[in-house]
Amino acid sequence: MARTTPHDPPQPDGRPLYWRVASLLLDELHDGTIPPGERLPGERHLARHFAVSRETVRQALEVLRRGGAVATDRRGSHATLPGAPVEDPASLTFPVGARPADPWAVDRATVAWEAPPPEHATALRLAPRRPTLVHRYRSATPDGRSLRTAVTSFSAVALAEVAELGRYRDRADGATPAQLRRAYDWMRRAGLTLHHRDSITQLGDTSAVRVTRRVHDQYARPLEITELVVDAEQDALVYEFTLPAAG
Known part of the structure; x- marks a missing residue:
């Protein structure tokens, strides 16, 4: 006893x-x-x-x-108690382009343990076909006029350094809901200083644009890469990023 x-x-x-x-x-x-x-x-x-x-x-x-x-x-x-995480009002939501809480939008986010897209593997310094944690986000308004989709791949460094991300490996079946809105806060709590590079390109002759975000830490190690596609004609994309390491 x-x-x-x-x-x-x-x-x-x-x-x-x-x-x-x-x-x-x-x-x-x-x-x-x-x-x-x-x-x-x-x-x-x-x-x-x-x-x-x-x-x-x-x-x-x-x-x-x-x-x-x-x-x-x-x-x-x-x-492990159930409930929503307490949000830090100064935190940045994940992934890039994720909407603020909108009761009218239909959001879906899942994680899978699988080989990332080839360009993601290269950016994250992963061997070809090596699996990692891949997050998919989809948000649509009821009228279908505003659609955002994002695919994020995490590096081996991120999964090793950030315990909250690493724990998703065993339940990353591609179907379980996984809103990782505090992913950047978790990285900061792990002592990582986050640096990002965002590029925006238009998709052909359409009104859609692709935003590609690459995040690395203070040691130039890649942490994640996200590709967001959004209809720029029907929607506005606003984001900020200034997050030093916690503590």
């Missing part, structure tokens, strides 16, 4: 200290301080945050794991 360490003071209500820490941490998961899918801070940070020993933090995390509130893999523990 789990027990607290001698470094932790006894509790007046008679319950082990790790139960109180588990309750406090669960409150932070419920109120969105740690959004669903986000990595939890490390044990050392949590020990300082709650003024307890690291052993007590481990015991509290075990309580939450048994209750299904957190899960742990080789990259650490992350929140």
